[in-house]
Amino acid sequence: MAASATTKVYSLEEVARHDGKDGRRVWIIYKDAVYDATGYEHPGGFELIMEFAGKDASIAFDNANHSSVARRDLQERKIGELRMSDRSQRLRGASSRSVKRADTPKEPRGST
16 A cells, blocks of 8 residues: 555654654554654553564564554554565564564474
C-alpha cells in the first residue's frame, strides 16, 4: 500500500535517533509504520517500550498477544510509515531478540 500525500515517511536512521535517550522522543516501528510512544503508560512498565525505542517492535508486540484496546492505542500514536527502501531491513535484530523470548520451542523439521 502506498503512502498518501499526507503520510509522513521516515527512514530507519530517523527512527533509530528517536531512542528516548537524552530527552529524545520514543519512536517504534510496527509492521512498516512508525509510532510515537513517548509518554505512553504501558501497563507492564515503560521499560518494555524502551527496549524497542528506535527499533522494530513487530515480533515482540505480536508475541505478547495484545488486546484490541492495545492495538487501538497503538494506531492512535501512528505518525507515519517506514520508507519503502528500508522495509526489508526493518527486522534486523528484532528477530534475534524474539527468539530468546520464545515460550515454546519449535519441533525440529522432519521429526514425527
